[in-house]
Amino acid sequence: MLTGAAALADTPERVVSVSDAPQRVVSVSDAPQRVVSVNLCTDQLAMLVAAPGQLVSVTPLAANPRTSAMADAAAGLPVNHARAEEIYLLNPDLVLAGRFTDRATIDMLRRLDIRVEEFSPAYALSDVAARLTQMGAVLGQQARAAELVDGFNADLAMLAGPVGNRPQAALYYANGYTSGDASLAGQILSAAGFDNVATGMGYGAIGALPLEVLAMAAPDVVITGNPYPGASRAEAVMDHPVVHALKRGRVSGTITDRNWVCGTPFVLRAVEDLVALRHAVEAGR
Template identity: 55%
Template sequence: MIAVAGPSVAAPQRVVSMNLCTDQIAMVLAAPGQLISVSDLARDPRMSAMADEARDYPINHGRAEEIYLLRPDLVIAGQFASGPTVAMLRRLGIRVEVLPPADSFDAIRDEIRRIGALLNRDRAAADLLARFDAGLAALRPAGDRGRAALYYANGFTSGRDTLAGAILEAAGYRNIATDYGIANTTALPLELLVMARPHRLITGARWPGQSRSEAILDHPALDRIAPHTAEITDRDWVCGTPFVLRAIEALQ
């Protein structure tokens, strides 16, 4: 059988990203002038690893009206984007691609390939993948760093099937969530955390103001159970992008 090549698909010229995580990968991969808007969160240095770069792009707030007026030929949204916004843009004839969050290193690779294909920037995606894999290899731990616990507001923790769990494992730590059969993100009673006696406690960055959900992180028991507590900047952890390499390095 002789395969007949179909017509090549033209690269989109006016791309809008309305998701913090796709914003960052699109900024890295897009050709000059191809990406015309990113979400407002992309400029927030607490959440975005590319806050400085995002200042070069007009922002959007994920509203259908403002995105339609940008005249995009492709909109990239996250899985948890506003359903009415996505539906309205599609009714108006605008192509919208919805991507799931990347919750593992393999998912990060898939996200890079997917966005590279959407932008018709496969070579740039391949280069970024190669740098990501090389960075992971360079950060491979030489040995076991001990047991660690992830602990967030409202007493939540993350297990092995989460991005945070993958970062912890890549840094050489054993996640105490495994001891309790926790694979995803769920609440972990403070008593169980204390009984686990982790060597290291890793919490999320604090936000301005007073929050009852964060009050548990001030409990005096947390100061006694782990001699080394690291408060990790959320921006390197929150999205499945190659910037997770910085989170791994910070733990090491």
């Protein structure tokens, strides 16, 4: 059962404190009053950190339970579609964007003298604390962010205890992609007590894993993506007989995208799910 930051809503070797991520710090008295987020991950970080009424608009993805861990919290907020014209009409004093948000939108907003703060994606569990700290700094909510960081670090330490004989696991997504330990998904896997077969093959962040190589690796667990409705050819590989054969007689898992996609405290739910999966593997040995 999670507490702290996870209840509100890895490798654990490095715990980030609120002083580790330098950024422009805003005092409470100078905190922005009308904040607009144009990125799914900043949507959720802002909903966690912002004071009541401070966040005035988020993206439609924030209210989609498929993609957002905070869909219920976002349901009552006005949405925007990351278009400069509509954002300008919201009269924001701060816009929160991702590093890969459309550059034309960001450049136009800055030409209109609207402050834009950009957030990089999380590539490691340590980035969760860094992103919370950054959000607290730009919103003038440092105390709230520090509380969330402390809760996240405590919950992560509780989940990611020492593991003896670590089972082998493979992450397998649409188009046959996988993730190594230099990725958020890979670190979630490691924190839950699994060894990532992709890392042993030399994968760092993300890359295509040939089906034949996956079959020869014969991992203890194959964790596949959660398919979207429809008939995507990209996801057809996850229904391949080889993948089904690897899962047959083994414990298998499915990635729940909303808990894996952003560097928020909700990644702890993904770790918790995988810890339970590891226990099931160990019980079947």
